[in-house]
Amino acid sequence: MAEFARIYCFSRVSLGNLTPAAPYEWYDLWLAGVELAISKLWLLGHSRILPVAPKGRRPAGRRSLSMNWTDEILNQLALEAGWAYRAGGVLASEPLALASLALSGYQRTAAAQRAALRLSEMQNPDGSVGVTLNEPTPGWPTSLAALSWAVASRAEKSRQSLALGQARDRGIAWLLATHGDASIRNPVIGHDASLRGWPWAEGTHSWIEPTALAVLALKATGYSEHPRTREAVALLIDRLLPNGGCNYGNTTVLGQTLLPQPTSSGLALAALAGESDPSGRLTRTVDYLRATLNAETTCLSLAYGLIGLAAHDCTPKQAGDWLARAARRAGREAAPYKRALLTLAALGRECPLISSNVELRVHA
Amino acid sequence: MSLPVETPSDTSSPPAIDRRALLVSGGALAAGLLGYRWVRSLAPMEAPVFIARGQRYDGPLEQTIRDGLVSTGVEPKSLAGRKVLLKVNLVEPRRSAPQMTTHPAMVVATAEVFRRWGAEVTVGEASGHMRDTELALVESGIGPAVDAAGLDFVDLNFDEVAWIKNGGRASKLAGFYFPRAAMEADLIVSMPKMKTHHWVGATLSLKNMYGILPGIKYGWPKNVLHHAGVPQTVFDINASLGKTIAIVDGIVGMEGDGPIMGSAKPLGLVVVGANPTAVDATCARIMGLDPARISYLQLASQRLGPTGERAIIERGERWRAVASPFRILDRPELQQLRLDSSAVRMS
Numbered sequence: 001m002a003e004f005a006r007i008y009c010f011s012r013v014s015l016g017n018l019t020p021a022a023p024y025e026w027y028d029l030w031l032a033g034v035e036l037a038i039s040k041l042w043l044l045g046h047s048r049i050l051p052v053a054p055k056g057r058r059p060a061g062r063r064s065l066s067m068n069w070t071d072e073i074l075n076q077l078a079l080e081a082g083w084a085y086r087a088g089g090v091l092a093s094e095p096l097a098l099a100s101l102a103l104s105g106y107q108r109t110a111a112a113q114r115a116a117l118r119l120s121e122m123q124n125p126d127g128s129v130g131v132t133l134n135e136p137t138p139g140w141p142t143s144l145a146a147l148s149w150a151v152a153s154r155a156e157k158s159r160q161s162l163a164l165g166q167a168r169d170r171g172i173a174w175l176l177a178t179h180g181d182a183s184i185r186n187p188v189i190g191h192d193a194s195l196r197g198w199p200w201a202e203g204t205h206s207w208i209e210p211t212a213l214a215v216l217a218l219k220a221t222g223y224s225e226h227p228r229t230r231e232a233v234a235l236l237i238d239r240l241l242p243n244g245g246c247n248y249g250n251t252t253v254l255g256q257t258l259l260p261q262p263t264s265s266g267l268a269l270a271a272l273a274g275e276s277d278p279s280g281r282l283t284r285t286v287d288y289l290r291a292t293l294n295a296e297t298t299c300l301s302l303a304y305g306l307i308g309l310a311a312h313d314c315t316p317k318q319a320g321d322w323l324a325r326a327a328r329r330a331g332r333e334a335a336p337y338k339r340a341l342l343t344l345a346a347l348g349r350e351c352p353l354i355s356s357n358v359e360l361r362v363h364a
Numbered sequence: 365m366s367l368p369v370e371t372p373s374d375t376s377s378p379p380a381i382d383r384r385a386l387l388v389s390g391g392a393l394a395a396g397l398l399g400y401r402w403v404r405s406l407a408p409m410e411a412p413v414f415i416a417r418g419q420r421y422d423g424p425l426e427q428t429i430r431d432g433l434v435s436t437g438v439e440p441k442s443l444a445g446r447k448v449l450l451k452v453n454l455v456e457p458r459r460s461a462p463q464m465t466t467h468p469a470m471v472v473a474t475a476e477v478f479r480r481w482g483a484e485v486t487v488g489e490a491s492g493h494m495r496d497t498e499l500a501l502v503e504s505g506i507g508p509a510v511d512a513a514g515l516d517f518v519d520l521n522f523d524e525v526a527w528i529k530n531g532g533r534a535s536k537l538a539g540f541y542f543p544r545a546a547m548e549a550d551l552i553v554s555m556p557k558m559k560t561h562h563w564v565g566a567t568l569s570l571k572n573m574y575g576i577l578p579g580i581k582y583g584w585p586k587n588v589l590h591h592a593g594v595p596q597t598v599f600d601i602n603a604s605l606g607k608t609i610a611i612v613d614g615i616v617g618m619e620g621d622g623p624i625m626g627s628a629k630p631l632g633l634v635v636v637g638a639n640p641t642a643v644d645a646t647c648a649r650i651m652g653l654d655p656a657r658i659s660y661l662q663l664a665s666q667r668l669g670p671t672g673e674r675a676i677i678e679r680g681e682r683w684r685a686v687a688s689p690f691r692i693l694d695r696p697e698l699q700q701l702r703l704d705s706s707a708v709r710m711s
Contacts, residue, residue, distance in 0.1 A: 004617065011675065016565065076491075084523070085519075085522035085523075085580075086519075089524065090374045090524050092522075092580075094580075115681045131580045132524070132580070134524075135525065135541075135580075135581065136579075138583075140583075199583065199587065200579075200582070200583025200587060201581070201583050201587065201588045201589070203588075203591065204583065204587035204588055204591050205586070205587055205591075206589075207585075209495065209584070247493070248494075248584050253562070253625075254562055254621065254693065254695075256621055258623045258624070258625070259456075259458065259497075261456075261493075261494060261496070262496070263496045263499075264500075265497050298496055298499040298502060299496075299498060300495060300496035300498065300499070301499050309557075335522070338498075356533060
């Protein structure tokens with residue numbers, strides 16, 4: 001706790017904010033310190049966070065992974081400076097949602113809720129969430145926001161949890177009322193354009209990443225069997241490339257098969273956890289990512305790729321080492337959202353983006 | 365695909381940046397920056413274009429680019445202390461397909477030219493198909509090159525935005541969200557690859573400006589623009605932003621199924637000009653395409669710059685001397701863009 005307090009205070013000073021903390025901030029600080037201690041104990045005793053080491057051997061790298069680089073990142077994510085696309089940038093929804101999810105994943109509940117509540121202040125009256133504090137559109141971050149609210153509201157009953165639950169429900173309602181532009185099959189494009197998922201910007205076509213994020217949010221809130229979720233799952237499978245993996249969303253254009261990318265492939269895999277694909281493309285997507293990710297893979301690709309593999313229980317043994325190296329390479333100056341994703345990927349199957357620990361409800 | 369337009373709510377959001385201040389700093393400085401010839405070239409009746417042949421990525425590119433800029437009206441003294449943004453093309457980089465993206469040697473050489481003239485240079489891009497910009501930088505080789513040269517790279521996909529009114533009005537979009545880095549730049553250098561494009565024929569310095577718009581507002585791909593019409597939005601973006609010049613990497617271009625899946629087309633060319641429309645028209649001719657048939661150049665012609673051969677003043681090599689028709693897909697709408705062979709022969 002003393003270590004955390006030192007880091008916290010240093011961060012405040014280094015950010016140029018020298019004003020005394022408000023009383024509620026001191027309370028947050030105390031609470032966050034307690035959380036840090038609890039989370040360290042939790043991490044030490046948690047066997048599913050990283051690939052399981054062979055019996056009789058100490059899990060290689062786990063201690064250093066969980067005790068060093070993730071803590072330093074989580075401390076950054078607990079502060080408002082970690083909620084922008086770049087240091088000193090404007091408050092942005094995606095980094096804020098990822099920070100909240102990462103903090104939740106490491107049991108820093110108070111800090112996660114604080115981030116989630118800040119995010120809820122950015123929610124539009126229609127339930128959507130825009131990209132930044134100043135930009136209320138487009139609404140593609142709504143999925144991530146709803147997911148973070150869903151996870152953060154699972155803490156013990158409180159006024160905050162209730163408020164987050166309400167924000168989650170309004171976000172999900174907006175998602176269910178929103179869809180990508182569908183059209184009839186076009187012979188120059190390989191995918192089934194009539195399937196509706198979610199677009200990046202309203203009024204445009206559905207693409208892999210916003211659709212995958214929406215599926216993750218809907219599954220996490222008990223809407224796995226909702227017709228929109230089912231249609232989106234069909235869309236994601238349809239957009240997988242014949243040899244595995246997926247591009248940003250096209251499969252073939254003018255007869256040419258496009259090339260896969262780790263980020264969109266990882267997100268698609270994450271959303272398709274528990275789904276079946278008789279065509280074998282889902283399995284080949286797992287194979288593609290296993291063959292593609294390595295110690296030199298860049299942050300976003302590595303994080304989403306590993307999250308996707310974890311969702312199918314195929315985490316490579318070296319994942320922990322790769323993530324630690326990626327975090328070291330990126331350094332403290334890296335964009336906070338990238339660092340948040342690395343910590344999320346380090347949770348393996350327990351990553352809140354994919355963990356199945358949801359309150360199951362049926363919304364057919 | 366159908367072509368719906370951006371929703372009104374998208375275009376009525378309050379700006380994140382003081383538009384007036386930015387426009388004043390950008391537009392006025394751009395006007396004063398390059399002197400009389402530059403002002404005249406904003407919508408000139410005629411414009412010079414410089415072509416250098418026999419160029420190599422390991423050759424004296426800095427000298428070539430400097431010669432090209434000076435010979436087409438850029439005044440070095442006016443750039444001291446100014447902010448210059450080099451807008452490269454990293455649409456979907458692959459190590460195995462270097463013909464897709466602006467070569468790092470071109471970027472470093474261009475940066476050196478402007479730095480020696482006293483400008484503050486930044487390299488930027490909003491990759492069209494990749495959210496992982498770090499991967500795009502690694503795969504293209506731009507990242508290591510920029511680091512080694514001590515240059516800053518700005519990820520335009522995630523930059524803060526300012527909305528400005530659509531200055532072209534060819535599409536129904538009321539305006540565009542430009543990244544802060546672009547708005548604050550005194551001069552933007554569009555640095556495309558010379559490539560074919562399977563929807564509009566060719567992608568050059570005007571089309572390259574698609575990649576200045578942030579993905580957080582326009583998506584990956586920037587589908588908002590596709591739905592509003594590719595030629596129309598290419599024209600509108602350029603008409604709205606201005607203050608852009610062009611340096612085209614034609615040392616190795618892309619032919620066939622561009623802009624992503626095409627094959628390498630070695631040409632050894634660098635094409636430079638203060639008027640992107642004139643530069644693109646010249647490049648199109650070199651590629652064996654008729655600028656008068658390329659839809660966005662039709663829109664830009666006379667409004668953003670000249671496309672007619674007589675209105676383009678050739679510096680360096682003549683385009684006919686270096687013309688080398690690019691292979692284009694065997695589709696009627698693309699084949700009809702071909703320059704008549706008689707036009708190539710005529711001198």
